[in-house]
Amino acid sequence: MWHKLDVILSTGKFGTQEGKRLALAQSGFRSEIRSLFKSLAGSFGRAAAIGLASALVAVPGTARAEELNVVATIKSIHSLVAQVMGDVGAPRLLVGGAASPHTYSMKPSDARALNAARVVFRVSEEIEPFTRKIVASLPKSVSVVTLADAPGLKLLDKRTGDTFEAHDHGDHGHHDHGHKDHAHKDHGHADHDGGTVRDGHVWLDPENAAAMVREIARALSEAAPEHTATFKDNADKAIVGIDVLAKEIEAELAAVKGKSFVVFHDAYQYFEQRFGLTAAGAITVSPEVQPSAKRLSEIRGQIKALGVACVFAEPQFKSKLVATVIEGTGAKAGTLDPEGAAVEPGDGAYAALLRNLAQGLTSCLGT
Numbered sequence: 001m002w003h004k005l006d007v008i009l010s011t012g013k014f015g016t017q018e019g020k021r022l023a024l025a026q027s028g029f030r031s032e033i034r035s036l037f038k039s040l041a042g043s044f045g046r047a048a049a050i051g052l053a054s055a056l057v058a059v060p061g062t063a064r065a066e067e068l069n070v071v072a073t074i075k076s077i078h079s080l081v082a083q084v085m086g087d088v089g090a091p092r093l094l095v096g097g098a099a100s101p102h103t104y105s106m107k108p109s110d111a112r113a114l115n116a117a118r119v120v121f122r123v124s125e126e127i128e129p130f131t132r133k134i135v136a137s138l139p140k141s142v143s144v145v146t147l148a149d150a151p152g153l154k155l156l157d158k159r160t161g162d163t164f165e166a167h168d169h170g171d172h173g174h175h176d177h178g179h180k181d182h183a184h185k186d187h188g189h190a191d192h193d194g195g196t197v198r199d200g201h202v203w204l205d206p207e208n209a210a211a212m213v214r215e216i217a218r219a220l221s222e223a224a225p226e227h228t229a230t231f232k233d234n235a236d237k238a239i240v241g242i243d244v245l246a247k248e249i250e251a252e253l254a255a256v257k258g259k260s261f262v263v264f265h266d267a268y269q270y271f272e273q274r275f276g277l278t279a280a281g282a283i284t285v286s287p288e289v290q291p292s293a294k295r296l297s298e299i300r301g302q303i304k305a306l307g308v309a310c311v312f313a314e315p316q317f318k319s320k321l322v323a324t325v326i327e328g329t330g331a332k333a334g335t336l337d338p339e340g341a342a343v344e345p346g347d348g349a350y351a352a353l354l355r356n357l358a359q360g361l362t363s364c365l366g367t
Protein backbone atom coordinates (compact mmCIF):
# COMPACT_ATOMS: atom_id res chain seq x y z
CA MET A 1 0.00 0.00 0.00
CA TRP A 2 2.66 2.47 1.10
CA HIS A 3 4.84 1.48 -1.79
CA LYS A 4 2.12 1.89 -4.40
CA LEU A 5 1.38 5.35 -3.14
CA ASP A 6 5.07 6.10 -3.41
CA VAL A 7 4.97 5.40 -7.11
CA ILE A 8 1.93 7.60 -7.60
CA LEU A 9 3.57 10.52 -6.00
CA SER A 10 6.95 10.21 -7.60
CA THR A 11 5.27 11.83 -10.64
CA GLY A 12 5.53 14.97 -8.56
CA LYS A 13 2.10 16.39 -9.36
CA PHE A 14 0.91 16.15 -5.81
CA GLY A 15 3.44 18.47 -4.22
CA THR A 16 0.87 20.80 -2.72
CA GLN A 17 1.44 23.22 0.13
CA GLU A 18 -1.09 21.32 2.17
CA GLY A 19 0.85 18.13 1.57
CA LYS A 20 4.13 19.72 2.60
CA ARG A 21 2.59 21.03 5.80
CA LEU A 22 1.40 17.53 6.61
CA ALA A 23 4.75 16.03 5.70
CA LEU A 24 6.40 18.25 8.27
CA ALA A 25 4.07 16.91 10.91
CA GLN A 26 5.85 13.58 10.83
CA SER A 27 4.50 12.17 14.05
CA GLY A 28 1.12 10.59 13.78
CA PHE A 29 1.24 11.25 10.06
CA ARG A 30 -0.49 8.10 9.00
CA SER A 31 -3.25 8.22 11.58
CA GLU A 32 -3.83 11.82 10.53
CA ILE A 33 -4.27 10.62 6.95
CA ARG A 34 -6.61 7.87 8.07
CA SER A 35 -8.88 10.20 9.98
CA LEU A 36 -8.75 12.73 7.17
CA PHE A 37 -9.74 9.99 4.76
CA LYS A 38 -12.70 9.04 6.92
CA SER A 39 -14.00 12.58 7.23
CA LEU A 40 -13.49 13.29 3.52
CA ALA A 41 -15.25 10.10 2.59
CA GLY A 42 -18.19 11.33 4.61
CA SER A 43 -18.37 14.75 2.94
CA PHE A 44 -17.31 14.17 -0.67
CA GLY A 45 -17.70 10.49 -1.33
CA ARG A 46 -15.11 7.74 -1.49
CA ALA A 47 -13.46 8.41 -4.85
CA ALA A 48 -12.63 12.03 -4.03
CA ALA A 49 -11.28 11.00 -0.65
CA ILE A 50 -8.98 8.41 -2.17
CA GLY A 51 -7.56 10.98 -4.60
CA LEU A 52 -6.88 13.47 -1.86
CA ALA A 53 -5.45 11.03 0.62
CA SER A 54 -3.09 9.67 -2.03
CA ALA A 55 -1.96 13.18 -2.82
CA LEU A 56 -1.13 13.83 0.79
CA VAL A 57 0.69 10.55 1.32
CA ALA A 58 2.64 11.15 -1.89
CA VAL A 59 4.66 14.04 -0.54
CA PRO A 60 7.14 12.23 1.74
CA GLY A 61 7.59 9.74 -1.07
CA THR A 62 8.74 12.54 -3.36
CA ALA A 63 11.36 13.53 -0.84
CA ARG A 64 12.65 9.95 -0.81
CA ALA A 65 12.72 9.70 -4.57
CA GLU A 66 15.02 12.73 -4.73
CA GLU A 67 17.49 11.15 -2.34
CA LEU A 68 17.30 7.37 -2.40
CA ASN A 69 18.20 6.42 1.15
CA VAL A 70 19.89 3.03 1.15
CA VAL A 71 21.72 1.22 3.95
CA ALA A 72 23.92 -1.88 3.61
CA THR A 73 25.18 -3.83 6.60
CA ILE A 74 28.73 -4.99 5.73
CA LYS A 75 31.49 -3.90 3.33
CA SER A 76 31.17 -6.78 0.86
CA ILE A 77 27.51 -6.18 0.05
CA HIS A 78 27.84 -2.41 0.53
CA SER A 79 30.35 -2.53 -2.32
CA LEU A 80 27.90 -4.42 -4.55
CA VAL A 81 25.07 -2.02 -3.69
CA ALA A 82 27.33 0.98 -4.41
CA GLN A 83 28.18 -0.48 -7.83
CA VAL A 84 24.51 -0.97 -8.71
CA MET A 85 23.49 2.49 -7.45
CA GLY A 86 26.29 4.23 -9.35
CA ASP A 87 25.55 7.95 -9.72
CA VAL A 88 22.04 7.58 -8.31
CA GLY A 89 23.38 7.80 -4.75
CA ALA A 90 25.77 6.44 -2.17
CA PRO A 91 24.59 3.72 0.21
CA ARG A 92 25.39 4.05 3.89
CA LEU A 93 27.59 1.36 5.44
CA LEU A 94 26.66 0.09 8.89
CA VAL A 95 29.53 -2.16 10.02
CA GLY A 96 32.59 -0.08 9.10
CA GLY A 97 36.22 -0.09 10.12
CA ALA A 98 37.57 -3.32 11.54
CA ALA A 99 34.26 -4.33 13.17
CA SER A 100 32.97 -7.86 12.58
CA PRO A 101 29.32 -8.58 11.77
CA HIS A 102 29.45 -11.50 14.23
CA THR A 103 30.04 -9.26 17.21
CA TYR A 104 28.71 -5.88 16.06
CA SER A 105 26.26 -3.99 18.22
CA MET A 106 24.36 -1.07 16.80
CA LYS A 107 24.84 2.57 17.69
CA PRO A 108 21.83 4.89 18.06
CA SER A 109 22.85 6.59 14.79
CA ASP A 110 22.62 3.21 13.01
CA ALA A 111 19.09 2.71 14.30
CA ARG A 112 18.13 6.18 13.06
CA ALA A 113 19.66 5.48 9.64
CA LEU A 114 17.77 2.19 9.36
CA ASN A 115 14.48 3.83 10.31
CA ALA A 116 14.96 6.55 7.71
CA ALA A 117 16.06 4.19 4.92
CA ARG A 118 14.00 3.30 1.87
CA VAL A 119 15.90 0.03 1.32
CA VAL A 120 18.10 -1.90 3.76
CA PHE A 121 20.36 -4.65 2.43
CA ARG A 122 21.73 -7.30 4.77
CA VAL A 123 23.21 -10.73 4.15
CA SER A 124 21.20 -12.69 6.71
CA GLU A 125 20.32 -12.95 10.35
CA GLU A 126 22.95 -15.68 10.73
CA ILE A 127 25.84 -13.46 9.71
CA GLU A 128 24.45 -10.23 11.18
CA PRO A 129 22.72 -11.22 14.43
CA PHE A 130 22.48 -7.54 15.40
CA THR A 131 19.85 -7.02 12.67
CA ARG A 132 17.40 -9.52 14.14
CA LYS A 133 15.59 -7.21 16.55
CA ILE A 134 15.71 -3.97 14.61
CA VAL A 135 14.43 -5.47 11.38
CA ALA A 136 11.29 -6.65 13.13
CA SER A 137 10.60 -3.15 14.44
CA LEU A 138 11.29 -1.05 11.33
CA PRO A 139 8.42 0.96 9.81
CA LYS A 140 6.70 -0.46 6.74
CA SER A 141 8.29 2.28 4.63
CA VAL A 142 11.62 0.46 4.95
CA SER A 143 12.10 -2.43 2.60
CA VAL A 144 14.53 -4.99 4.07
CA VAL A 145 16.27 -7.22 1.55
CA THR A 146 17.97 -10.38 2.88
CA LEU A 147 20.49 -11.14 0.16
CA ALA A 148 21.15 -14.73 1.27
CA ASP A 149 17.62 -15.38 -0.04
CA ALA A 150 18.39 -14.00 -3.51
CA PRO A 151 17.20 -16.23 -6.37
CA GLY A 152 20.02 -18.37 -7.74
CA LEU A 153 22.23 -17.96 -4.68
CA LYS A 154 23.89 -21.16 -3.51
CA LEU A 155 23.48 -21.68 0.23
CA LEU A 156 25.56 -24.07 2.29
CA ASP A 157 24.85 -25.41 5.75
CA LYS A 158 27.21 -24.33 8.46
CA ARG A 159 29.94 -26.88 9.08
CA THR A 160 29.58 -28.33 12.53
CA GLY A 161 31.34 -30.67 14.87
CA ASP A 162 35.05 -31.37 14.91
CA THR A 163 36.43 -29.15 12.18
CA PHE A 164 39.48 -31.42 11.89
CA GLU A 165 37.43 -34.45 10.97
CA ALA A 166 38.41 -36.21 7.78
CA HIS A 167 35.59 -34.89 5.59
CA ASP A 168 34.70 -36.56 2.34
CA HIS A 169 35.15 -33.82 -0.22
CA GLY A 170 34.70 -36.12 -3.16
CA ASP A 171 31.58 -34.38 -4.42
CA HIS A 172 33.03 -30.94 -4.49
CA GLY A 173 34.67 -31.28 -7.89
CA HIS A 174 31.36 -31.01 -9.71
CA HIS A 175 29.58 -28.82 -7.20
CA ASP A 176 28.45 -26.33 -9.83
CA HIS A 177 25.82 -28.59 -11.32
CA GLY A 178 25.64 -31.50 -8.94
CA HIS A 179 22.38 -32.48 -7.30
CA LYS A 180 24.17 -32.21 -3.98
CA ASP A 181 23.90 -28.44 -4.08
CA HIS A 182 20.18 -28.50 -4.60
CA ALA A 183 19.86 -30.83 -1.68
CA HIS A 184 22.00 -28.46 0.37
CA LYS A 185 19.95 -25.45 -0.56
CA ASP A 186 16.53 -26.99 -0.05
CA HIS A 187 17.73 -28.46 3.17
CA GLY A 188 18.97 -25.11 4.42
CA HIS A 189 15.73 -23.38 3.61
CA ALA A 190 13.43 -26.04 4.93
CA ASP A 191 15.28 -26.31 8.18
CA HIS A 192 15.79 -22.62 8.71
CA ASP A 193 13.53 -22.55 11.73
CA GLY A 194 14.64 -25.97 12.83
CA GLY A 195 18.08 -27.33 13.59
CA THR A 196 20.17 -26.52 10.54
CA VAL A 197 22.05 -23.26 10.48
CA ARG A 198 23.06 -21.75 7.17
CA ASP A 199 26.60 -20.54 6.64
CA GLY A 200 26.25 -16.80 6.13
CA HIS A 201 29.56 -16.06 4.38
CA VAL A 202 27.83 -16.27 1.00
CA TRP A 203 29.72 -13.37 -0.62
CA LEU A 204 32.94 -15.38 -0.75
CA ASP A 205 31.60 -17.22 -3.81
CA PRO A 206 31.68 -14.74 -6.73
CA GLU A 207 28.74 -16.53 -8.35
CA ASN A 208 26.73 -15.72 -5.25
CA ALA A 209 27.87 -12.11 -5.54
CA ALA A 210 26.45 -12.03 -9.07
CA ALA A 211 23.12 -13.41 -7.78
CA MET A 212 23.12 -10.72 -5.08
CA VAL A 213 23.82 -7.99 -7.65
CA ARG A 214 20.75 -9.06 -9.62
CA GLU A 215 18.64 -9.01 -6.47
CA ILE A 216 20.02 -5.58 -5.49
CA ALA A 217 19.06 -4.19 -8.91
CA ARG A 218 15.57 -5.66 -8.57
CA ALA A 219 15.01 -4.22 -5.10
CA LEU A 220 16.39 -0.78 -5.98
CA SER A 221 14.23 -0.66 -9.13
CA GLU A 222 11.18 -1.41 -7.05
CA ALA A 223 12.08 1.45 -4.69
CA ALA A 224 13.01 3.92 -7.43
CA PRO A 225 11.46 2.75 -10.72
CA GLU A 226 12.63 5.88 -12.52
CA HIS A 227 16.22 4.56 -12.28
CA THR A 228 15.47 0.99 -13.43
CA ALA A 229 17.51 1.25 -16.64
CA THR A 230 20.53 2.67 -14.79
CA PHE A 231 20.39 -0.05 -12.13
CA LYS A 232 20.20 -2.75 -14.79
CA ASP A 233 23.14 -1.28 -16.71
CA ASN A 234 25.25 -0.98 -13.57
CA ALA A 235 24.33 -4.51 -12.46
CA ASP A 236 25.35 -5.94 -15.84
CA LYS A 237 28.71 -4.16 -15.61
CA ALA A 238 29.21 -5.32 -12.02
CA ILE A 239 28.56 -8.95 -13.01
CA VAL A 240 31.05 -8.76 -15.88
CA GLY A 241 33.60 -7.38 -13.39
CA ILE A 242 32.89 -10.20 -10.94
CA ASP A 243 33.38 -12.83 -13.66
CA VAL A 244 36.73 -11.34 -14.65
CA LEU A 245 37.76 -11.18 -10.99
CA ALA A 246 36.83 -14.85 -10.43
CA LYS A 247 38.92 -15.98 -13.39
CA GLU A 248 41.88 -13.94 -12.18
CA ILE A 249 41.66 -15.45 -8.70
CA GLU A 250 41.20 -18.96 -10.03
CA ALA A 251 44.43 -18.64 -12.00
CA GLU A 252 46.26 -17.20 -9.01
CA LEU A 253 45.15 -19.97 -6.65
CA ALA A 254 46.02 -22.81 -9.02
CA ALA A 255 49.53 -22.75 -7.54
CA VAL A 256 48.37 -23.57 -4.00
CA LYS A 257 45.64 -26.16 -4.65
CA GLY A 258 46.03 -29.17 -2.40
CA LYS A 259 48.08 -27.32 0.24
CA SER A 260 46.84 -27.85 3.75
CA PHE A 261 45.87 -24.84 5.87
CA VAL A 262 43.96 -23.94 9.01
CA VAL A 263 41.83 -20.81 9.32
CA PHE A 264 40.87 -18.75 12.33
CA HIS A 265 37.08 -18.99 12.01
CA ASP A 266 35.10 -21.18 9.67
CA ALA A 267 34.25 -18.51 7.09
CA TYR A 268 35.68 -19.96 3.91
CA GLN A 269 33.68 -22.89 2.59
CA TYR A 270 32.06 -20.81 -0.19
CA PHE A 271 35.49 -19.63 -1.30
CA GLU A 272 36.98 -23.12 -0.94
CA GLN A 273 34.28 -24.80 -3.03
CA ARG A 274 34.39 -22.18 -5.73
CA PHE A 275 38.17 -22.28 -6.09
CA GLY A 276 38.87 -25.91 -5.26
CA LEU A 277 40.61 -25.41 -1.92
CA THR A 278 39.97 -27.22 1.35
CA ALA A 279 40.73 -25.87 4.79
CA ALA A 280 41.86 -28.63 7.13
CA GLY A 281 40.05 -26.97 9.98
CA ALA A 282 39.27 -23.84 11.94
CA ILE A 283 40.53 -22.74 15.33
CA THR A 284 37.04 -21.61 16.24
CA VAL A 285 33.70 -22.34 14.57
CA SER A 286 32.43 -18.86 15.43
CA PRO A 287 34.73 -15.93 16.25
CA GLU A 288 32.70 -15.03 19.32
CA VAL A 289 33.57 -18.41 20.86
CA GLN A 290 37.01 -18.64 22.48
CA PRO A 291 38.56 -22.10 22.24
CA SER A 292 39.74 -23.71 25.46
CA ALA A 293 43.38 -24.48 26.27
CA LYS A 294 42.63 -28.18 25.79
CA ARG A 295 41.17 -27.52 22.36
CA LEU A 296 44.22 -25.45 21.38
CA SER A 297 46.60 -28.22 22.30
CA GLU A 298 44.46 -30.70 20.32
CA ILE A 299 44.67 -28.38 17.32
CA ARG A 300 48.45 -28.14 17.71
CA GLY A 301 48.64 -31.94 17.57
CA GLN A 302 46.44 -32.04 14.46
CA ILE A 303 48.50 -29.38 12.70
CA LYS A 304 51.55 -31.56 13.21
CA ALA A 305 49.81 -34.78 12.21
CA LEU A 306 48.20 -33.32 9.06
CA GLY A 307 51.32 -31.45 7.96
CA VAL A 308 49.45 -28.16 7.84
CA ALA A 309 51.52 -25.54 6.00
CA CYS A 310 49.82 -22.36 7.20
CA VAL A 311 47.56 -21.17 9.97
CA PHE A 312 45.72 -17.96 9.18
CA ALA A 313 44.79 -15.27 11.67
CA GLU A 314 42.28 -12.48 10.93
CA PRO A 315 42.95 -8.77 11.34
CA GLN A 316 39.92 -8.02 13.52
CA PHE A 317 40.52 -10.85 15.96
CA LYS A 318 43.95 -9.97 17.22
CA SER A 319 44.82 -12.86 19.41
CA LYS A 320 47.81 -14.94 20.35
CA LEU A 321 45.86 -18.05 19.40
CA VAL A 322 47.59 -18.55 16.09
CA ALA A 323 51.04 -18.14 17.60
CA THR A 324 50.02 -20.62 20.31
CA VAL A 325 48.80 -23.34 17.94
CA ILE A 326 51.74 -23.18 15.51
CA GLU A 327 54.38 -23.33 18.22
CA GLY A 328 56.73 -26.20 17.46
CA THR A 329 54.68 -27.45 14.49
CA GLY A 330 56.58 -26.08 11.49
CA ALA A 331 53.42 -24.36 10.20
CA LYS A 332 53.68 -20.70 9.20
CA ALA A 333 51.38 -17.88 10.27
CA GLY A 334 49.46 -15.87 7.68
CA THR A 335 46.49 -13.51 7.66
CA LEU A 336 43.15 -13.77 5.88
CA ASP A 337 40.41 -11.13 6.02
CA PRO A 338 37.09 -12.73 4.99
CA GLU A 339 34.94 -9.85 6.19
CA GLY A 340 37.10 -7.07 4.80
CA ALA A 341 38.14 -5.59 8.15
CA ALA A 342 41.24 -4.08 6.54
CA VAL A 343 39.50 -3.12 3.29
CA GLU A 344 38.57 0.46 2.43
CA PRO A 345 34.78 0.69 1.98
CA GLY A 346 33.43 1.68 -1.42
CA ASP A 347 32.47 0.18 -4.76
CA GLY A 348 35.91 -1.45 -5.11
CA ALA A 349 35.75 -3.18 -1.73
CA TYR A 350 34.35 -6.45 -3.04
CA ALA A 351 37.17 -7.02 -5.51
CA ALA A 352 39.75 -5.88 -2.94
CA LEU A 353 38.39 -8.32 -0.36
CA LEU A 354 38.61 -11.32 -2.71
CA ARG A 355 42.01 -10.31 -4.10
CA ASN A 356 43.36 -9.93 -0.55
CA LEU A 357 42.16 -13.44 0.30
CA ALA A 358 43.86 -14.94 -2.75
CA GLN A 359 47.01 -12.97 -2.03
CA GLY A 360 47.00 -14.00 1.65
CA LEU A 361 46.70 -17.65 0.67
CA THR A 362 49.38 -17.64 -2.01
CA SER A 363 51.88 -15.57 -0.03
CA CYS A 364 51.85 -18.05 2.86
CA LEU A 365 51.13 -21.35 1.05
CA GLY A 366 53.04 -20.67 -2.14
CA THR A 367 56.52 -20.48 -0.69
Ligand SMILES: [Zn+2]
Nearest residue numbers: 102201265267
Ligand atom coordinates in the same frame (compact mmCIF):
# COMPACT_ATOMS: atom_id res chain seq x y z
ZN1 LIG B 1 32.54 -14.75 9.67
